[in-house]
Amino acid sequence: MIIHTQEPILEVHDLTVSYSRKPVLWGIDFTLPSGSIAGIVGPNGAGKSTLLKTIMGLIPPSSGFIKLFGRPLEEIRQRVSYVPQRESVDWDFPVSVLDVVLMGRYGKVGLLRNTGARDRSIALECLDKVGMSAFAKRQISQLSGGQQQRVFLARALAQEADIYFMDEPFAGVDAATEQAIIGLLREMAAADKTIVVVHHDLQSARSYFDWIILLNMHLVAAGPTEQVFTEEMVQQAYGGRLNLLSQVGDVMEKRAFPSREN
Amino acid sequence: MQHFIDFFSFTDPNVRYVVLGNVLLSASAAMVGVFILLQKKALVGDAVSHAVLPGICAAFLFSGSKNTAFMLVGAFITGWLALITIDYIATKSKLKKDAAIGLVLSVFFGAGMVMMTYIQQSGNAAQSGLDHFIFGKAATLIGTDLVIFSVLAAVLLVAVGLFFKAFALVAFDRPYAEALGYPVRKLDLLLTSLTVLAVVTGITAVGVVLMAAMLVTPGAAARYWTDNIRRMVAIAVAFGVFAGLAGAYISYTAPAMPTGPWMVVVSSIIAFVSFFFAPKKGIVPKLYTQRKNQRIIAEENTLKMFYHLGERNSHFKGKRDLSELIHTRQVNETLLKTTLRRLATKQLLIAHGQQWALTDVGYQKAARVVRLHRLWELYLTQYMDIAADHVHDDAETIEHILTPELERELEHQLGYPKKDPHNTEIPKI
Numbered sequence: 001m002i003i004h005t006q007e008p009i010l011e012v013h014d015l016t017v018s019y020s021r022k023p024v025l026w027g028i029d030f031t032l033p034s035g036s037i038a039g040i041v042g043p044n045g046a047g048k049s050t051l052l053k054t055i056m057g058l059i060p061p062s063s064g065f066i067k068l069f070g071r072p073l074e075e076i077r078q079r080v081s082y083v084p085q086r087e088s089v090d091w092d093f094p095v096s097v098l099d100v101v102l103m104g105r106y107g108k109v110g111l112l113r114n115t116g117a118r119d120r121s122i123a124l125e126c127l128d129k130v131g132m133s134a135f136a137k138r139q140i141s142q143l144s145g146g147q148q149q150r151v152f153l154a155r156a157l158a159q160e161a162d163i164y165f166m167d168e169p170f171a172g173v174d175a176a177t178e179q180a181i182i183g184l185l186r187e188m189a190a191a192d193k194t195i196v197v198v199h200h201d202l203q204s205a206r207s208y209f210d211w212i213i214l215l216n217m218h219l220v221a222a223g224p225t226e227q228v229f230t231e232e233m234v235q236q237a238y239g240g241r242l243n244l245l246s247q248v249g250d251v252m253e254k255r256a257f258p259s260r261e262n
Numbered sequence: 263m264q265h266f267i268d269f270f271s272f273t274d275p276n277v278r279y280v281v282l283g284n285v286l287l288s289a290s291a292a293m294v295g296v297f298i299l300l301q302k303k304a305l306v307g308d309a310v311s312h313a314v315l316p317g318i319c320a321a322f323l324f325s326g327s328k329n330t331a332f333m334l335v336g337a338f339i340t341g342w343l344a345l346i347t348i349d350y351i352a353t354k355s356k357l358k359k360d361a362a363i364g365l366v367l368s369v370f371f372g373a374g375m376v377m378m379t380y381i382q383q384s385g386n387a388a389q390s391g392l393d394h395f396i397f398g399k400a401a402t403l404i405g406t407d408l409v410i411f412s413v414l415a416a417v418l419l420v421a422v423g424l425f426f427k428a429f430a431l432v433a434f435d436r437p438y439a440e441a442l443g444y445p446v447r448k449l450d451l452l453l454t455s456l457t458v459l460a461v462v463t464g465i466t467a468v469g470v471v472l473m474a475a476m477l478v479t480p481g482a483a484a485r486y487w488t489d490n491i492r493r494m495v496a497i498a499v500a501f502g503v504f505a506g507l508a509g510a511y512i513s514y515t516a517p518a519m520p521t522g523p524w525m526v527v528v529s530s531i532i533a534f535v536s537f538f539f540a541p542k543k544g545i546v547p548k549l550y551t552q553r554k555n556q557r558i559i560a561e562e563n564t565l566k567m568f569y570h571l572g573e574r575n576s577h578f579k580g581k582r583d584l585s586e587l588i589h590t591r592q593v594n595e596t597l598l599k600t601t602l603r604r605l606a607t608k609q610l611l612i613a614h615g616q617q618w619a620l621t622d623v624g625y626q627k628a629a630r631v632v633r634l635h636r637l638w639e640l641y642l643t644q645y646m647d648i649a650a651d652h653v654h655d656d657a658e659t660i661e662h663i664l665t666p667e668l669e670r671e672l673e674h675q676l677g678y679p680k681k682d683p684h685n686t687e688i689p690k691i
Contacts, residue, residue, distance in 0.1 A: 058441065093433070111428055111445070
């Protein structure tokens with residue numbers, strides 16, 4: 001069940017993504033309205049993070065296209081922000097919390113210029129929003145998991161974007177941080193920012209998100225939570241892997257077959 | 263001393279050249295090295311250093327003379343080729359990166375050695391001294407070389423300065439840099455080129471075999487002294503410069519001594535010292551902290567013995583002998599003796615021949631430790647639902663850690679209790 005929106009802020013059109021020729025996402029096609037908090041939900045190995053990375057241009061799609069604000073990503077990067085998985089970086093890196101948040105300003109200041117006093121005050125403001133201003137000078141290796149996630153969030157906020165893509169922001173964080181983050185996301189959505197979150201907890205998904213993208217290598221459902229997040233749809237997404245789909249993928253990998261004829 | 267003055271007055275033009283060359287090369291290598299280290303590409307640096315040898319030989323074969331400019335170009339080309347080959351093998355073949363690096367290093371270096379042997383046997387008179395490139399010979403530095411090195415070092419300095427922010431970002435969080443629209447691949451290419459440049463700057467003095475050490479060791483040592491990337495670069499450069507100066511000085515005082523290897527030795531010593539003695543991160547300070555904690559634990563436990571004995575007859579400051587103390591608690595006798603002596607010098611205990619008693623201050627301290635122990639036991643039973651007979655061991659550790667602020671908070675949360683879970687009294691201070 002896929003419910004489209006009339007004026008999409010994000011349009012994913014017939015997207016297929018492969019790792020070394022083996023398709024991991026098949027024909028994904030959905031749209032997202034502005035000001036929504038959308039959850040990408042699905043079992044392990046469903047391709048949730050892959051979808052996010054493809055939207056962010058980190059993985060090239062085998063076919064299909066993605067449009068943000070009706071334009072390709074390269075033209076509107078300034079309006080898009082990304083929060084990678086917390087585990088993806090080395091937290092022993094010799095930088096302070098403030099340094100990490102300032103990285104959020106790097107897109108705005110450009111390749112060669114340095115961040116200035118204004119960037120600094122924005123970064124401090126964002127740290128304050130996530131309740132981490134007391135930690136600005138702290139070296140990042142001294143942070144707990146929840147604090148690391150807050151710092152990543154502050155960095156994304158510092159980009160002052162219109163749409164935010166977050167990869168598992170609730171994974172391995174304490175309950176207080178989870179509540180703080182969801183509170184912040186709601187505030188952002190109220191200010192007409194759009195937020196897309198990769199999430200793996202079905203329990204909280206219903207209350208957190210007003211739009212759900214149910215994924216299991218293919219798109220099971222996409223639309224407003226109350227309409228698409230039904231027992232039946234969840235069953236379909238989690239009811240075992242689509243065996244035939246992954247078998248076909250294996251054959252394509254083995255025979256080095258392209259995912260489209262040309 | 264005369265040597266020292268002669269050397270550091272830089273009146274001898276030869277000394278000037280060698281020192282300047284060394285400082286330039288080690289500073290620029292250390293600077294680039296920090297980023298190589300942070301991107302976890304230290305081995306790549308080693309491979310590149312070895313891979314410039316065939317380029318040098320090819321340049322000699324091509325020009326028929328030891329023209330520095332030609333050789334640097336040759337070195338740059340093969341060094342770069344080696345990096346591209348590593349990347350290609352790692353991404354396009356079943357081999358993993360470590361295997362690719364090992365392969366490229368040995369193949370390129372082997373090819374270089376073959377070419378060098380061929381040149382040496384060819385009878386070309388100009389070839390003498392070409393083998394200096396293997397282990398380096400700073401004394402062969404001359405004025406025109408220095409001009410080239412200065413230019414290369416300046417290029418490195420400017421490039422690293424300009425792209426500092428971008429290099430740090432890519433090293434910390436590559437996907438994020440990509441998502442921001444940073445040209446990550448081009449930045450990789452640039453850092454790669456800078457690495458090759460730094461190696462090329464160093465080979466005349468240090469040689470291809472040891473050059474990797476000048477890239478990586480100053481940065482590795484600097485990491486022990488700071489958690490700030492800018493300071494880390496500054497410290498690495500300072501270490502590099504010091505190693506460069508020291509190497510030049512040693513070979514000046516003892517002319518038989520090679521400069522390059524000495525630079526590497528000095529820089530290794532710096533790394534070694536940092537590894538063991540850097541405050542906080544070094545091994546020795548860490549051991550010291552552990553030892554200090556062990557002492558605190560032993561002292562506080564001993565004070566507690568006196569308190570526990572005193573509790574039996576409400577005579578806390580009574581004199582106790584060794585056997586009496588040992589009965590209260592399993593403890594190593596020699597450790598107990600030394601701890602008692604230490605407590606006596608700290609005036610927490612008074613010695614009366616073979617007996618000891620608590621002083622006023624000692625009594626206060628002992629009471630506080632017991633108090634913290636019992637407060638924590640109470641906290642565990644009340645707030646964490648742990649059975650009363652399971653809380654003792656945990657409290658044995660926590661009693662040494664709790665700060666006065668935590669103590670107040672604990673007391674407040676528990677409602678200023680009088681008795682612990684075993685119904686013994688919590689001492690007041």
